[in-house]
Amino acid sequence: TGRPVTVLGLGRMGSALAGALLDAGSRTVVWNRTADKAEALAARAAVPAGSAAEAIQASPLVIVCLLDYDNVRAVLEPNADVLADRTLVNLTTGTPEQASALADWAGTHGAHYLDGAMMAVPQTVGTPEAFFLYSGSSEAFDAHRPTLDHLAASHYLGSDPSVAELWDSALLGSGYAALTGFLHSVALLDTAGVAPTRFLPLATQWLNGMLAFMPDLAQEIEAGDYSKGVSPVDMNRAAVHNISQISTRHGVDADVHAPLLALLDRRIADGHPADSFASIVEVLRERRD
Ligand code: NDP
Secondary structure, three states: OOOOEEEEOOOHHHHHHHHHHHHOOOOEEEEOOOHHHHHHHHOOOOEEOOOHHHHHHHOOEEEEOOOOHHHHHHHHHHHHHHOOOOEEEEOOOOOHHHHHHHHHHHHHOOOEEEEEEEEOOHHHOOOOOOEEEEEEOHHHHHHHHHHHOOOOEEEEOOOOOOHHHHHHHHHHHHHHHHHHHHHHHHHHHHOOOOOHHHHHHHHHHHHHHHHHHHHHHHHHHHHOOOOOOOOEHHHHHHHHHHHHHHHHHOOOOOHHHHHHHHHHHHHHHOOOOOOEHHHHHHHHHOOOO
């Protein structure tokens, strides 16, 4: 019902996006470079367009989900003349710089641009587990939010189009570091014949405790006061050094923890052994100028 929505790109994610729109009852126009990927969606009442230009012209809202920004350029640049007054929502993963440059380019052709990052996998699109980040035109976000909410919970992060990609990196980075730590733990316990599933309950309880510690870190960093923390740098240095030693003795690679050990050493060398763990952020920020 209502105005149609176009999806450009029907890979794993693009197909899931179009599927979620169809589930929500949206008239959905689809296009993919390799046309046969539209067949399953067409069987669910999506309308396949004969060309990218036709797909863009069919709807006020054009959602783009290709592999990378070079592909997005390759698809959009030949169709610059049909972009005027369209809202482009680009969910393709890229860098903040690519997002800014594409937003500028789209603007010169009269399109409203929203950059997006999908915190989801194909199976979670359209479910409460998924959330998407957006930045760029606030008018475009407000106008199309009801449609975007069918894909995932929507979070608008500001008018600078690059920030959604920055938040994407920030979230992915936290997740990767935690999961890599988990994989190291699994390898270490494997030396004692402990199966990963047996480790899970206590690992989960421990990591939940770590999550509960995050607000303290955030508050200390915002206050710029590292004097009241209960977990000082030198104590943590000893703990991480221990993980490293034990791993090596058990024939397990401890490289995962080497970066943290180096950061703790730098904070100590800077003269702050008694500061709280959160103060490591000061070492990380040193490269910024
Ligand atoms: P797929 O590899 O499944 O699909 C890639 C899509 O890009 C296809 O539609 C493909 O078309 C198209 N494409 C590639 N090159 C070109 C080109 N030169 N011209 C036109 N179209 C092109 O990727 P995903 O769907 O998995 O990923 C899409 C985006 O979503 C990526 O940026 C990815 O980082 C991001 N993402 C993916 C997640 C996932 O779990 N898969 C999770 C979160 C984000 P064709 O069919 O013709 O090859």
